[in-house]
Amino acid sequence: MAKTLTQEFTKGLWAEIPPFRLVLGLCPTLAITNTVENAFGMGIAVTFVLTFSNIMISALRKIIPPKVRIVAFIVFIATFVCVVELVMQAYTYSLFMKLGIYIPLIVVNCIPMGRAEAFASRFGVVRSMLDGLGLGIGYTLALSTLATFREIIATGSITLYEKPIAILGASFEPFKFLVEAPGAFICLGLMLGIMNILGKK
Amino acid sequence: MRELIKMIVVLTVISLASGGLLAALREGTQERIELQTLEFVKGPAIRSVLQGSSNDPIASRFQIKDGDVLRNFFVGVFDGQPTAVALETSTKGYKGDMGMMVALDVKQNKLIGVAVTTHAETAGLGAKAQSDPKFGGQFKGASVAAPLKVTQDGGSINAISGATITSRAVCGGVSNALAVFEKLKPQILEKMKEVK
Numbered sequence: 001m002a003k004t005l006t007q008e009f010t011k012g013l014w015a016e017i018p019p020f021r022l023v024l025g026l027c028p029t030l031a032i033t034n035t036v037e038n039a040f041g042m043g044i045a046v047t048f049v050l051t052f053s054n055i056m057i058s059a060l061r062k063i064i065p066p067k068v069r070i071v072a073f074i075v076f077i078a079t080f081v082c083v084v085e086l087v088m089q090a091y092t093y094s095l096f097m098k099l100g101i102y103i104p105l106i107v108v109n110c111i112p113m114g115r116a117e118a119f120a121s122r123f124g125v126v127r128s129m130l131d132g133l134g135l136g137i138g139y140t141l142a143l144s145t146l147a148t149f150r151e152i153i154a155t156g157s158i159t160l161y162e163k164p165i166a167i168l169g170a171s172f173e174p175f176k177f178l179v180e181a182p183g184a185f186i187c188l189g190l191m192l193g194i195m196n197i198l199g200k201k
Numbered sequence: 202m203r204e205l206i207k208m209i210v211v212l213t214v215i216s217l218a219s220g221g222l223l224a225a226l227r228e229g230t231q232e233r234i235e236l237q238t239l240e241f242v243k244g245p246a247i248r249s250v251l252q253g254s255s256n257d258p259i260a261s262r263f264q265i266k267d268g269d270v271l272r273n274f275f276v277g278v279f280d281g282q283p284t285a286v287a288l289e290t291s292t293k294g295y296k297g298d299m300g301m302m303v304a305l306d307v308k309q310n311k312l313i314g315v316a317v318t319t320h321a322e323t324a325g326l327g328a329k330a331q332s333d334p335k336f337g338g339q340f341k342g343a344s345v346a347a348p349l350k351v352t353q354d355g356g357s358i359n360a361i362s363g364a365t366i367t368s369r370a371v372c373g374g375v376s377n378a379l380a381v382f383e384k385l386k387p388q389i390l391e392k393m394k395e396v397k
Contacts, residue, residue, distance in 0.1 A: 060215075065208045072215055079219040083226060090230040093237040 008127050012134025019142045019188070020195040024110040028102050029143060030184040036158055039147035041095045043140025045088070045103060047133065049080040050112050054132035057120040064121075073116040074107070081106045111135065142191075150187050154178040239273070243289065243302065243318050250287050250304035250314030251277035256396070258287065263392045265385055272381065274389060276396045277304065283396040284308050286389060288381060289318060292374040295366040297321040299330070303378035305345060307390065315340040315375055320367075327367035336361055336368070340375060345382075349375050 003011070016022055019029040025046070032038045053076045057064075064072045085103050088096040096103070106112065115135060120128040151158055153175050156168040177183050239247075239259055251258045254277035261276045261283075277285035287304035300319040305312050317331035330336055339358050343349060349372045350356025353365060360368035382389065 064211055064215075065204060067204075068208045068212055071212060075212075075215050075219055079223060082223050086223075086226050086230050086234070090233040090237060093241045097241065 009130040009134040012138040017138040017142050018111050032102055033143055033147040034179040035151050036147045038098055039143035043143045045084045046139050047136025049106055050136045051132035052080045053077045053112050054120040054128040057116045058125045058128035061121045077112045078107050150178045246302040246316040246318045247275050249316050250302050254278050261396045265388050283393045288378055290374050290378040292370050294322050294370040295327050299370055301374045303375050310345040312340045312343045322367050327364040329361045330367050330371050345379055
């Protein structure tokens with residue numbers, strides 16, 4: 001059953017939303033969702049890499065010999081990750097410092113590699129682009145949701161552009177545990193549980 | 202055989218294209234990245250040693266070649282005159298290298314500020330060289346001519362208690378900076394005239 005182009009795009013937002021449904025790309029999901037700003041920045045970086053690597057791989061899928069396809073995919077993904085890294089370093093240095101090692105680690109993130117192998121190497125350019133864009137935006141949404149939840153409960157406010165916006169009021173006692181590593185696992189577990197309940201018909 | 206050649210050709214072309222793209226991008230962003238690194242990594246130290254200057258010391262910087270290394274100098278304008286210059290040097294600390302920003306007044310030949318930029322010293326002891334303004338403040342007003350030493354070595358700088366080696370390293374770093382300044386003085390003074 002062929003999907004329409006719109007469906008290719010929207011599947012990434014709900015039906016195949018990466019960390020919650022595909023359960024891929026968990027390393028950054030756990031590590032950098034301590035603030036909304038980090039999560040959003042990471043999501044945008046992944047979206048960029050995913051969209052462009054999908055476009056390139058799908059455009060060249062008939063030229064790349066199957067035996068060396070994985071190597072070629074990694075070259076494309078690594079190139080776009082380097083592009084993101086340089087651009088972030090040049091224009092959003094403070095975010096670059098906070099995300100640190102997790103930007104180069106997009107190369108070994110399962111999402112771009114998985115999409116290249118499972119989707120972009122089999123379908124046309126437009127479909128692959130929409131697939132990458134959809135999954136990337138879905139990933140951004142998922143990370144931001146998780147980070148919003150963690151940041152609000154852990155600090156009672158959300159910090160954007162170094163300005164804290166109070167949300168829960170002064171009487172709220174910050175629950176610091178949630179921005180620590182164990183809090184990430186607990187939040188992710190709860191989110192996966194909620195997604196499973198919602199997905200049951 | 203044909204397949205093998207195809208594999209080699211395709212991978213070579215892909216790698217070349219990627220390499221070319223990245224090289225071009227690197228070339229294009231290099232200047233901005235350098236500026237951003239200065240701003241975020243060294244910026245706080247530069248601003249603190251040249252506190253009160255009416256210009257942006259990072260914007261009015263210049264470079265001079267000292268042997269094989271290219272050094273950055275940051276100029277501070279006080280009372281409408283470019284009288285202060287800051288430079289970075291590094292020395293061996295207690296653990297690894299320490300970098301420090303040293304600012305001096307070229308008219309009065311006096312130090313006006315010292316701030317540690319990068320270090321790997323012990324937290325709570327040597328790390329105070331960076332975090333405790335009292336230690337760095339001792340250098341303020343010291344003459345460029347007199348050698349800088351900690352009191353244990355017969356100098357005038359009170360060492361941080363429990364971190365004599367770190368304190369000595371900072372004195373050494375400041376002396377290095379002064380040596381560089383003396384060596385390049387004519388060029389520095391020449392370049393500073395251009396700053397407004």
